[in-house]
Amino acid sequence: MRSRSYLWLSLPIVALSGCSPSEVDVLKTLPMPMTGQQMTVQAAFADHANCKNVEWKAFDERTVTKVKVTCEVKDLEGLRTHLVNLEHTADEQALARFQARQSQSLNQIQRSIETLKERIELGRQKTFTFSPLESLPKHDRYRLNCDEYAEKAQHPLKRIERHETYIKKFCTEGSSTYSAQFCAQARDRYNIEVPQLKSRIDEYMRDMQACKNARASDQERLQAINEERARQVREAEARHAQLLKDYEVEVGRKEAELVQVQNMKSDNQYDLDRAANQKLAGVNKIKSLQMEFVFRMTVDKKEAIIESVSTDFKWDNFDAPAFKHVPSMPMGYDAEDIVRSMINNRKLWDCANDALMCRKVDNTLIPIYILR
Secondary structure, three states: OOOOOHHHHHHHHHHHOOOOHHHHHHHHHHHHOOOOOOOEEEHHHHOOOOEEEEEEEEEEEEEEEEEEEEEEEOOOHHHHHHHHHHHHHHHHHHHHHHHHHHHHHHHHHHHHHHHHHHHHHHHHHOOOOOOOOOOOOOOOOOOOOOOOHHHHHHHHHHHHHHHHHHHHHOOOOOOOOHHHHHHHHHHHHHHHHHHHHHHHHHHHHHHHHHHHHHOOOOOHHHHHHHHHHHHHHHHHHHHHHHHHHHHHHHHHHHHHHHHHHHHHOOHHOOOOHHHHHHHHOOOOOOOEEEEEEEEEOOOOOOOOEEEEEEEEEEOOOOOOOOOEEEEEOOOOOHHHHHHHHOOOOOOOOOOOHHHHHHHHHHHHHHHHHOOO
């Protein structure tokens, strides 16, 4: 039940004495922030579920007077119970995470073994055959028929024959077709073109002979090609056999790794988790929790403003530093969480009713506690 306010008793005295009310008295009568002016600052702290006692103290900071309200939290059983459970289940959670990692590793190794065995099975079914060529391939550079060179030589031969026919016809004196002028022109063309034509014919004949010489060694070339092809097939077969051996060695290594992982009792992360869990011993032994609110007022003293909220946790064997809940120092939980619990008269960190707050305090307090 909220305690009654006896502020009306002090008002006549203040009026008679002519003294103005103190900063604390003015602050108490102002609306509590975040309440929509439905509750005064004094009512927010009076007979509160969280506070054993409340201390009010005004102090000057530069040119502004501020009021510090200190509240000693009186019921921390919900938080203690939560931390006891956290301490008891920490190793179980670490073990569950380790077992999940172990199971994932086992599945990955088993899949690798199955994939390797499938490759080995398919590889054993693969065969390498060599079929020798019975003739040179069509793309061989000596595929040209040697008789084609003789056919090419026929054209210049016919040109020479035409020259000789013209000379015989027009250069035989006494014949009816003799022409001295035409004969002179025919002999000039003959003397110029026939040597060139004969040179071309000689070139074709040399190419034909080279072709015939190359064709004479076709069997040797065919044998060399077949030997090279046979060598390539043997090398491919050897590489394939070595690959199957490598797969079998890898299967053996993976199977040994599978047994090793199956027999693992911990890993590096599990050891680190357990070492951290050991530092949680006694985290549930919270001795006290003090909340400190710093208020200031507007110039006209009609509105209260919360400048900061700090929480100071103390253990039997360790005092955690106070947490300042201000925008420049964000925490796992913030000033609004605390002020809202004050307004709603709700116990702080009652994990049965506010699991989110407990998770926030875990993220904020536990790392500092285990690093002490």
